[in-house]
Amino acid sequence: MSISATIKKLLNERILIIDGAMGTMIQKHKLTEEDYRGDRFRNYAHSLKGNNDLLVLTQPQIILDIHRAFLESGADILETNTFSANSISMADYHMENLVWELNVEATKLARQAADEFTAKNPDKPRFVAGSIGPTNRTASLSPDVNNPGFRAVNFDDLRLAYREQVQALIEAGCDLLLVETVFDTLNCKAALFAINELKEEMNSDIPVMVSGTITDNSGRTLSGQTPEAFWNSVSHGDIISVGFNCALGAEQMRPYVEELSRVAWINVSCYPNAGLPNEFGEYDDTPEGMAAVLESWCKEGWVNIVGGCCGTTPDHIRAIADSAAKYKPRKVPVLSLS
Amino acid sequence: MQKDKGFRRRVITLIVVVLITAAVVAVYLAYGVHSRSNLPLIVPKNARWFYHFQSKSVDEAARKSTDSRPLYYDSLYYTLIKLPVLHNVKDAGQPGIYLMTDIVLFADENGWYAALTVTSEEKLNAFCRDIVPSDLIDKPVVKPEFTYVKSKTRNLYFAYKHKACVFYIPSDTAINIPGAEAALKSVFTQKDSSIYSNQSLQKLYDKDCQVVFWGEGIGHGVALSGEYAQYYYTDSVRNSKPLSPLYLFHKVGINYSETDVERILNKKNQIKSREYLNQTFKAMYNYLKLFVK
Structure with missing residues (x-):
C-alpha cells in the first residue's frame, strides 16, 4: 500500500497526532549567535540568531532529538523544521540560496527519526509532513498604511518560492505536505498552485494538508475570512485535511473548529497554541488542561488530526495523544449530488 | 512540437554535461587551484555548438569587484563536495585534473562532451582505478588513442589522454560501446583544425x-x-x-x-x-x- 493510501486509511481508523512546537523546544536550548552559526557560517556577514530553520545544518542533533522526543510522546506526524525555509523568508538572512539544502536536510532528519520509530513499532507508522509556512509577507494586504495598494509580494513571487521549497520536500522524501499558519489565503493559494504544478510534473500523489490561522477573537484570518469562507477558498485544492493552528489557545479555538467541522467535507485538523502568551511571551496551558479541551472536541466528533503549536511540549503531545486515543475520528461527510 | 522536444532534450543534455563538469570543479572550489589551458583546441571545427567558461579569469574578475563570493558559490561548493564521485577525494591534486582551468562543453553528431585539462595521467589512472567507488564506474579500458571508463549507472563515458580529459554522453540513449569508442577516438585524434580557427569566434x-x-x-x-x-x-x-x-x-x-x-x-x-x-x-x-x- 502506498504511503498516501496508508495515511488515508489510518485517518479513517483513528485520530492522528501531529507533533508540538519546534520553536519552543529550540528556545529551551538557549542557543547563542555562535550556536546558530556553527562551523560553516562562522564568518557569515549577517546575524543568524533566530534563524531556526538553519539549525538543520548547524545543530542537526538538536533538531533530531526534538523530533525523537515528540515521537516518543506519541506523535504520528512529524513536521519538518522548514517553516521559514523559503526564499522569501530566508532573504531576511541573505540565505535564499540555502532553501533547497535546508528543506532536504530537514526532511532527512525528520525521516531518520520517523523511520527509527516506525521500525520499532510497525503497527504505528510515523509520517513526515513538510512544513510550509506563510512566508513573512502577505499578498493581499499592504504593509504600508500610507499606500493601501502596495504589495510586498505578489502571487508569482510566492508561487516560485513555494515551488523551490516543495520540490525539495518531495524529492527528499516527505510523506505529506502541510501548508500551515495561513493568515493570508492568497499566500496559501500560491502554495497550493505550486504544489499542484509539481505533483503533476513529478507524478506525485503526496497528500496535502492546509491549516489556517484565526488571528484573534474576531474569528477571522488576517485576510478577513471566517472559517467557512476560508474552507470555501481552499476546498478546490486537492487536499486531505483542513484545519487551524497557532495564534489561539485550545479554549479560544473551540467555536472555529466546530464551525469548520460542520462545513468541511474532508478531514479536519487542529493544533492550537498552549494558551495565549502571558506578559513574558510564554504559554501557560498545562498538558492536562489543553488535552481536556481537545478531548472534548474528539468526543464531539469534530476532528481527525490533533496536536500542538506554539508552547506545546512533548508532555502536551503525550496528554493529547492519550486523550484522543479514546475516540473515533470525525466521520467525514459524503457529499450528495442532489 | 517535435522541434521543442528536441531543443529541450538538447538543453537538458547540455546541463547534464555542465553538471558533470562542475562536479570536477568541486575540488577547485574546495582548494582554490589555479591554472589555464589551451583546452578548446580539442574541439573539432565541425562541432555543432561550443561553450567555453574560462574559470580562472572569471574568478579573477569576480575577485576584482568584491571580496565576497556570489551567494550561490557556497551552495554549489557544499553540494559538489557531497557528490558520490568525490567522496574519497582528499586533496586537489588527487584526481590528476586541473580543476580550475577552462571548462569546455561541445557537441558533435555523436553526442555531447565536457572537457577539462589533465595534470597527471598517472594520478588520473589511479583516481579511476582506485578512488572512484566501484559501484559508480567500470574498470578502465586502455586504447591506443585514449583511456576510458564507463559509468555503471548512466550512458556516460570518461576518457583521457595526455593533457585533456572528456566526459562524453552519446546522443543515442542505447548503449553502444564500439560507437562510443569511435566517437572518442575522433576527439582524441589530432585534428587539422579546431573551433579556434573560426574567425568570428x-x-x-x-x-x-x-x-x-x-x-x-x-x-x-x-x-x-x-x-x-x-x-x-x-x-x-x-x-x-x-x-x-x-x-x-x-x-x-x-x-x-x-x-x-x-x-x-x-x-x-x-x-x-x-x-x-x-x-x-x-x-x-x-x-x-x-x-x-
Whole structure:
C-alpha cells in the first residue's frame, strides 16, 4: 500500500497526532549567535540568531532529538523544521540560496527519526509532513498604511518560492505536505498552485494538508475570512485535511473548529497554541488542561488530526495523544449530488 | 512540437554535461587551484555548438569587484563536495585534473562532451582505478588513442589522454560501446583544425570575453571584468538587438518572477558581473543538487 493510501486509511481508523512546537523546544536550548552559526557560517556577514530553520545544518542533533522526543510522546506526524525555509523568508538572512539544502536536510532528519520509530513499532507508522509556512509577507494586504495598494509580494513571487521549497520536500522524501499558519489565503493559494504544478510534473500523489490561522477573537484570518469562507477558498485544492493552528489557545479555538467541522467535507485538523502568551511571551496551558479541551472536541466528533503549536511540549503531545486515543475520528461527510 | 522536444532534450543534455563538469570543479572550489589551458583546441571545427567558461579569469574578475563570493558559490561548493564521485577525494591534486582551468562543453553528431585539462595521467589512472567507488564506474579500458571508463549507472563515458580529459554522453540513449569508442577516438585524434580557427569566434576572444558560446553559426561572449557583464555577438544584427541577459539562464531552467527581474537587471537591462556569476552558479547548482540526497 502506498504511503498516501496508508495515511488515508489510518485517518479513517483513528485520530492522528501531529507533533508540538519546534520553536519552543529550540528556545529551551538557549542557543547563542555562535550556536546558530556553527562551523560553516562562522564568518557569515549577517546575524543568524533566530534563524531556526538553519539549525538543520548547524545543530542537526538538536533538531533530531526534538523530533525523537515528540515521537516518543506519541506523535504520528512529524513536521519538518522548514517553516521559514523559503526564499522569501530566508532573504531576511541573505540565505535564499540555502532553501533547497535546508528543506532536504530537514526532511532527512525528520525521516531518520520517523523511520527509527516506525521500525520499532510497525503497527504505528510515523509520517513526515513538510512544513510550509506563510512566508513573512502577505499578498493581499499592504504593509504600508500610507499606500493601501502596495504589495510586498505578489502571487508569482510566492508561487516560485513555494515551488523551490516543495520540490525539495518531495524529492527528499516527505510523506505529506502541510501548508500551515495561513493568515493570508492568497499566500496559501500560491502554495497550493505550486504544489499542484509539481505533483503533476513529478507524478506525485503526496497528500496535502492546509491549516489556517484565526488571528484573534474576531474569528477571522488576517485576510478577513471566517472559517467557512476560508474552507470555501481552499476546498478546490486537492487536499486531505483542513484545519487551524497557532495564534489561539485550545479554549479560544473551540467555536472555529466546530464551525469548520460542520462545513468541511474532508478531514479536519487542529493544533492550537498552549494558551495565549502571558506578559513574558510564554504559554501557560498545562498538558492536562489543553488535552481536556481537545478531548472534548474528539468526543464531539469534530476532528481527525490533533496536536500542538506554539508552547506545546512533548508532555502536551503525550496528554493529547492519550486523550484522543479514546475516540473515533470525525466521520467525514459524503457529499450528495442532489 | 517535435522541434521543442528536441531543443529541450538538447538543453537538458547540455546541463547534464555542465553538471558533470562542475562536479570536477568541486575540488577547485574546495582548494582554490589555479591554472589555464589551451583546452578548446580539442574541439573539432565541425562541432555543432561550443561553450567555453574560462574559470580562472572569471574568478579573477569576480575577485576584482568584491571580496565576497556570489551567494550561490557556497551552495554549489557544499553540494559538489557531497557528490558520490568525490567522496574519497582528499586533496586537489588527487584526481590528476586541473580543476580550475577552462571548462569546455561541445557537441558533435555523436553526442555531447565536457572537457577539462589533465595534470597527471598517472594520478588520473589511479583516481579511476582506485578512488572512484566501484559501484559508480567500470574498470578502465586502455586504447591506443585514449583511456576510458564507463559509468555503471548512466550512458556516460570518461576518457583521457595526455593533457585533456572528456566526459562524453552519446546522443543515442542505447548503449553502444564500439560507437562510443569511435566517437572518442575522433576527439582524441589530432585534428587539422579546431573551433579556434573560426574567425568570428576569435573576435569574441579578442574582446576579452571570459564566457563564450557559439552554435548554429551565431555566437556570443560575455566579458565580466567590468561592473556590468558586457555581451558581444558574432553577428551585427544581434549586437544591435541583444537578448535579455537572463534569457539563457531561463533556457537552462531558472524561473524568474517579475520581482526577480527587477532586482537583477537595471533599467538599461544590464546585469552586474557578480550577479551574472551568481546566476551561473545557480544554474549549475540547480541541476547538481538533484544528485545529492
